[in-house]
Amino acid sequence: MKDVTNDKATILVVDDTPENIDVLAGLLRDDYNVKAAKNGEIALKIAHLSPPPELILLDIMMPGIDGYEVCRRLKEDPVTKHIPVIFVTAKISPEDELRGLELGAVDYITKPISPPIVKARVKTQLALFNQNRELDRKVKEQTATIAETRQKVIERLGRAAEYKDNETGMHVVRMSHYSRILAVAVGMNEADADLLKAAAPMHDIGKIGIPDRVLQKPGKLDAEEWEVMQSHAVIGGEILGDDESELLKLAKLVALTHHEKWNGKGYPNGLAGEDIPLEGRIVAIADVFDALTSERPYKKGWSVEDAIALLEKEAGEHFDPRLVKLFVAELPKVLEVKASFSD
Known part of the structure; x- marks a missing residue:
């Protein structure tokens, strides 16, 4: 990172001999900001300052912790491991x-140093450092783009099923965000919560395999039709298949379990209580809350108060009671999402 005051790169010179520091500082001062440390402990502290040095010229033979140990600590620390280190020393056997x-x-x-060599090596390593930093930035940018594209593809897969069921695309977006909020509230780490958010839009992908005469029937389903409708959970699992991808594994789990009920009266496997995977229990609440509060061609949306009352009534029956309490506690965040992704 360049010094904001003069745009020069910052170099840290570490040596227990003041004369050696003076020589290197005098050689580099015109082109770089030069900081100095007379021992390893001070060098490590300076390396953690903001902005950190962009290059370290490090003596090996020093009292206290030597240059090897300083380098080892720098490279083991995520904050400083990227800083290039050049050893400046008379200790130069092949083994060293x-x-x-x-x-x-x-x-x-x-040592003794050759000024042209010092300048050339410093210039080369700083150029490589800046090149690598720019490459890292581009990789992170591309990774973020890939992740965003993947999420959009997933959401559109979810929307394909929802359109057959007279739902809107925003349903899968909202319920996936609700799922993440609840996952974090129950103690799931950020990475796993993000993975659930990515998988949740595919919860009803199996509806693609349900005939329109059943899926879009305006009246109540008869027993045979209801059996067909329930099969969408299994169909969803079959569509998502047995893939090594953690995302698709989780999506399959959610598709198969988000219609299970806490009391064991859900489908397709009649799981009960904590035998239902946590992710399925989370998505069940997120899915039902959004379905209730959303307006559709065939119904008006419930009020948030009425939807919450239903969740609380069904706590211990349809839904995990602990998760219902957490969902209610997180309602302000849920309502922010609801407002941000309205139909």
């Missing part, structure tokens, strides 16, 4: 050089 490179150093400069 190999040890330093194995610890993560990028180069060696021998």
Whole structure:
């Protein structure tokens, strides 16, 4: 990171001999911001300052912790591991050089130093550092784009099923966000909560396999039709298949379990209580709440108060009672999502 005051790169010189620091500082000062440390402990502290140095010139033979140990600590710390380290030392046997490179150093400069060599090596390593930093930025940018694209594809798969059922595309968006909110509230870590948010839109993908005469029937389903309707959970599991992807594994789990009920009277397998996977219990609440509060061609949306009253009434019957309490506690966040992704 460049110094905001003069746009020069910052170099940290570490040496227990003041004269050596003076020589290197004098050589580099015109082109770079130079900081100095007379021992390893001070060097580690400076490396953690903001902004950190972009290159460290490090002596090996120092009292206290030597240069090898300083380098090892720098490379083990996520905050400083990216900073390139050049050893500047008279200790330059092949074994010494190999040890330093194995610890993560990028180069060696021998004492007594040659000014042109020092300048050239510093310039080269800073150029590589900046090149790698830009590459890392682009990789992160591309990764974010890929993740965003994946999420959009997933949501559109979910919408394909919802359109057959007279739902809108916003249903799968809202309920996936509700699922994440509840997952975090119950103690799931951020990564797993994000994975559930990504998988939740595919909860009803099996509706693609349900005949329109059943799925879009305006009246009440008879016993045979209801049996056909219930099969969408199993169909969803079959569509998602047995894939090694963690996302698709979770999507299949959700598709198969989000219609199970706490009292064991759900489908397709009649699971009860905590035998129902947590993710399925979470999505069940998110799905029902959004379905109740959403307006459709065939019904008006319930008020939030009435929908919450239904969840609380069914706590211990349809829904996990602990999750219902957490959902109610997180209602302000839920309503923010509802307002942001309205139909």
